[in-house]
Amino acid sequence: xxxxxxxxxxxxxxxxxxxxxxxxxxxxxxxxxxxxxxxxxxxxxxxxxxxxxxxxxxxxxxxxxxxxxxxxxxxxxxxxxxxxxxxxxxxxxxxxxxxxxxxxxxxxxxxxxxxxxxxxxxxxxxxxxxxxxxxxxxxxxxxxxxxxxxxxxxxxxxxxxxxxxxxxxxxxxxxxxxxxxxxxxxxxxxxxxxxxxxxxxxxxxxxxxxxxxxxxxxxxxxxxxxxxxxxxxxxxxxxxxxxxxxxxxxxxxxxxxxxxxxxxxxxxxxxxxxxxxxxxxxxxxxxxxxxxxxxxxxxxxxxxxxxxxxxxxxxxxxxxxxxxxxxxxxxxxxx
Numbered sequence: 001x002x003x004x005x006x007x008x009x010x011x012x013x014x015x016x017x018x019x020x021x022x023x024x025x026x027x028x029x030x031x032x033x034x035x036x037x038x039x040x041x042x043x044x045x046x047x048x049x050x051x052x053x054x055x056x057x058x059x060x061x062x063x064x065x066x067x068x069x070x071x072x073x074x075x076x077x078x079x080x081x082x083x084x085x086x087x088x089x090x091x092x093x094x095x096x097x098x099x100x101x102x103x104x105x106x107x108x109x110x111x112x113x114x115x116x117x118x119x120x121x122x123x124x125x126x127x128x129x130x131x132x133x134x135x136x137x138x139x140x141x142x143x144x145x146x147x148x149x150x151x152x153x154x155x156x157x158x159x160x161x162x163x164x165x166x167x168x169x170x171x172x173x174x175x176x177x178x179x180x181x182x183x184x185x186x187x188x189x190x191x192x193x194x195x196x197x198x199x200x201x202x203x204x205x206x207x208x209x210x211x212x213x214x215x216x217x218x219x220x221x222x223x224x225x226x227x228x229x230x231x232x233x234x235x236x237x238x239x240x241x242x243x244x245x246x247x248x249x250x251x252x253x254x255x256x257x258x259x260x261x262x263x264x265x266x267x268x269x270x271x272x273x274x275x276x277x278x279x280x281x282x283x284x285x286x287x288x289x290x291x292x293x294x295x296x297x298x299x300x301x302x303x304x305x306x307x308x309x310x311x312x313x314x315x316x317x318x319x320x321x322x323x324x325x326x327x328x329x330x331x332x333x334x335x
Contacts, residue, residue, distance in 0.1 A: 017042040018089040018220030020213075023070055023117075025062075026054040028175040029131055029167075030094035032209025033216075035059040040213055045088055057174075070095075072113040073103040081120035090216045091121055092129045098144065098176070098285075099278055106147035114151045118158035127161045127219035129212060134166045134232060135294040144285035163219065163226075165212065168234035168294055169244070171312045172205030177281040185248035191260045193267035196241045196290040201234025203301060204310040208233065211304035232296035235309050241290060247313030 020037050024030040025046040037044045044065045048054055051067035058065075068084055072095055075081055085091065097109050114130060121128040136149040155162040171178050184190060211233060219225050239247065242259055249257055262270070271287040274280050301309050 018217060018223075019043040019045060019087060020090045020092055020216045020220075021045045021047055021068070021085065021088040023047040023072075023091065023093045024095035026057040027094055027096075028170065028172070028178075028205060029208060029212075030092075031057055031059065031062075031174070032172070032205050033092060033094060033212040034062050034065075034209075036206075036209040036213035037216065038062060038065075040217060042213070042217065047084070073105070073108045076108060076112045076116055078116050078119035078123065081117050082124070085120055085124050085126060088126065089220045090127050090129065091117070092131075092212060092216055093117065094131050094212075096131070096133075096148075098281060098283060099275055100143070101278075106143045107150075110144075110147035111150040111154055115154035115158060118155050118160040118162055121162075122158055122160035125161070127163065127225070128155070129163050129165060129215055129219065130155055131212070132164050132166045134168050134234070134296065135289045135292065136166075137292075140285075140288060142283070142285035142288055144283065145288060161219075162229060163215065164230045165208075165215070166230070166232045166296075167203060167208050168232075168296065169200040169202040170205045170208065171202050171248075175205060178205070180281050181245065182248055185245045185257075186252060187257060189258045189260050190242065190245050191262055192242055192245075193264060193287060193290055194261040195264045195267065195287075198290055198292040199238040199240055199295055200244060200293075201236075201238050201295040201299065202244055202312045203233060203235035204312055207235075207301060207305060207309050211301055214304055214306075228300075231300040231304070232298065233301035233304065234296045234299050235301070235312050237312070237315070238293075238295050244313065247315075250314035 017040065020042050022030050022034050022044055025034045026048050034044050038059065038061050044062065046062065046065050046067040047070040048067065049071055051069050055063055070084060093114060095109065097104055100106050118128055132152055133148055136145055136152065140146050140149065152164055155164065217223060246256065268287050271282055271284040274282045275284055
């Protein structure tokens with residue numbers, strides 16, 4: 001496959017900044033990282049499954065960026081990646097799937113392809129930023145969480161110059177899950193799994209995009225790479241899902257919603273049905289995550305941004321301080 005298949009490349013770079021290959025550039029996280037990179041003068045290269053069909057999902061100033069056709073389900077060997085990495089300084093992997101479909105399985109997308117990518121980055125001497133997720137634990141039962149955890153382990157064993165960024169729950173325009181939560185927040189009744197006592201540190205996806213862009217610049221030649229390779233990020237407040245929905249609702253109305261607890265066995269069965277028929281973003285992985293805290297033990301987002309994160313929803317009267325070493329939760333992934 002040609003590295004620039006279905007691309008519309010600029011013959012002359014518009015910037016002298018580092019060249020960053022953004023994998024999953026048309027996705028929820030990827031397009032915000034892409035916008036942040038371009039704002040900072042970077043030369044972005046778009047990696048996407050259908051690079052010629054994504055104009056409506058890209059920032060306006062990204063329309064002329066070089067594009068490369070990337071199918072993770074086919075890129076399972078180190079050699080498969082070499083041509084795709086030509087001419088870049090940093091690789092940013094924002095690819096992930098909520099549910100498998102055909103050849104796009106959890107194992108291929110979250111584990112095998114990232115492992116092969118890391119091997120290719122090692123051979124090229126390229127830094128690799130891998131976007132994972134908070135809340136990954138060895139005893140997880142869902143295929144989504146297990147494959148994410150296996151992908152992180154593969155990176156650690158790769159010998160590459162890797163960095164793992166783990167965000168908490170994301171909010172913002174254009175996200176499948178974020179759109180659903182905003183919609184549910186407006187309902188007069190909030191149906192919630194009875195086990196959903198874990199807290200999330202929801203963050204604005206624009207902040208995550210900016211943090212990834214700033215990290216990529218630090219990892220480019222001549223930059224000051226952080227000492228830590230694993231960076232957990234979240235927003236300023238730790239909330240249960242019920243409190244998060246309430247915060248989203250209070251942006252529009254002061255009238256509180258009623259909470260309808262769904263028994264755990266029913267909520268679990270519904271999650272499997274949603275996975276089977278690909279309806280709503282609710283999944284078995286979410287059912288597991290909702291039962292425990294999904295917050296950074298040490299929130300690195302303010303450090304990466306150089307400022308406080310944006311508020312998500314209506315701020316509560318008490319905001320969790322950012323200066324403390326572990327402000328957002330007592331449990332985090334220990335891998």
